[in-house]
Amino acid sequence: MQPFDIQNRTRFIFGEGTISRLGELAAQYRPACVMVVSDRGIMEAGHDGAAISSLKAAGLRVESFHDFAENPTSSMVEAGVRRAAEVKPDLLVGLGGGSSMDCCKGINFVYSCGGTIHDYQGVGKATCDLLPMIAIPTTSGTGSESQSFALISDAETHVKMPCGDARAAFRIAILDPALTMTQPPRVTALTGIDALSHAIETYVTKRRNPMSVTYSRRAFGMLAASFSRVLAEPGDIEARGQMQLGACFAGMAIETSMLGAAHATANPLTARHSITHGQAVGMMLPSVIRMNGATHANWYGELMREVDPSVSDGEAPGRLASLVTRWLREAGLATSLEELSIAESSIEVMAEDALKQWTGTFNPLPLDAQRSLDLYRSVARKPAG
Incomplete structure (x- = not known):
């Protein structure tokens, strides 16, 4: 059995309308200034x-x-650090999707400790020590509120840099499912698929352990x-709550x-x-499941039995x-490079980048050059029919 060492560092507060408690929760840190990211x-x-x-009521x-966008970059973090230097906060609030929470953590690293995010x-x-932070996710995707990692892209190379430290964990995460109901349908779809990919991938890594599984x-x-419920019925608050908690658990x-x-x-x-x-x-996940399923069908069997107790190990990876793939199509998302207008000639360089x-490095089967190429080639063209 894989050993593990984990300490829950974040207080989680879940419930419709809980954003109203932000002021009282922030006030316990006696901040002179709060910066909302x-x-x-x-x-x-x-x-x-x-x-x-x-916050003001407290x-x-x-x-x-606010000067950042999806997939926050090192230059966006630098802009946030300059803003922090102006206002001198002693508490940060990351409000939004994973980009807001990751940018918040990135700013905290550099503002508190100096240097650059690199x-x-x-x-x-x-x-x-970093400044205390409070997370308020408005999407059900990354689970960043429950992680001590920030994912920041280099502004020049676009390479994603994972920056992790126990001190970068949020002190409090406010999970208010009502906040997720204002998402456009495409954002609901994209973040939901992201959350599902986290739940599936974390179940079969080399570092899987009794806590993570x-x-x-x-x-x-x-x-x-x-997932299908929130796509079909965007106002279903119960389904929204399940999505938000599921994304949070996958982040854990x-x-x-x-x-x-x-x-x-x-x-x-x-x-x-x-x-x-x-x-x-x-788009990449189904091919990865089939690849890993050749040797770890039993793990996927355990996972699939959460939704269908009759599934056998042998059929689980394919199912x-x-x-x-069905969820991708329900969400109106592409299942091939062809649908995204990405030429097959770009596969080799992407395979090298991967x-x-x-x-x-945590995949249960080593991701070598041949497997990387095979994965991209498997999604090159739109399936017939």
Whole structure:
């Protein structure tokens, strides 16, 4: 049995309307200034105003940083650090999707410890305690609220840099499913596929352990039961809550088990072709399941029995891969490079890039050059029919 060492560092508060508690929760840290890190879309949805109102009602001074976008880069983090230097916060709030929460962590690394975000690539690189942070996810995708990692892209090379440290964990995560109901349908689809990929990949990594598989399996069960529901009935608050908790649990699994080849092969699609992460990882996942299933069918069998107790180990990888493909189609997402207008001539360079991704090292089968090529070739063309 794989040994593990894990300490839950984040307090989780779940429930409809819990964003109203932000002020009281922040006040316990006695901050002179709170900086809210949220993107422009969050402002348009009104969540930014709700958070700021709660903070101000608690008598707190509030400043904001909004100048970043999806897949935050090192230059966006630098802009946030400059903003922090102006307003001098002693508490940060990451409000939004994974980009907001990752950018918040990235700013905290550099503002608190100095240098540039590049200095914190890897694990345990913080040189001092970071400012306390509160996470408020408005999507059900990355599970960043439950992780001590920030994923920041280099502004020039576009390579994603995982920056992890126990001190970068959020002190509190407010999980209010009502906040996720303002997502556009495409965002619901992309973030939901991302969450599902986390639950599936964390279940079969080299670092899987009794704690991680518990989180992965429960996450998969909740996400699988609710994903189609939120696509068909966006106002279903119960399904939204299941998606949000499922994404959070999958994030807890990532913290101790990491990810695998689907993420390793997805990252070059994002870096070189600007394919949204949920689309990229969802497209690659079925082929990765089939590849890993050749030797680990029993693991996928355990996972699939969360949704169908009658599934045998032998049929589980194929059934699961087909289920993911069905979800992609329900969500209106592509299942091939052809549908994304990506030429097959780009496969070799992406396959080389995939081998440089940290996540690939945790895949249960080594992601070598041939397997990387085979994975991309398997999704090159749109399936017939």
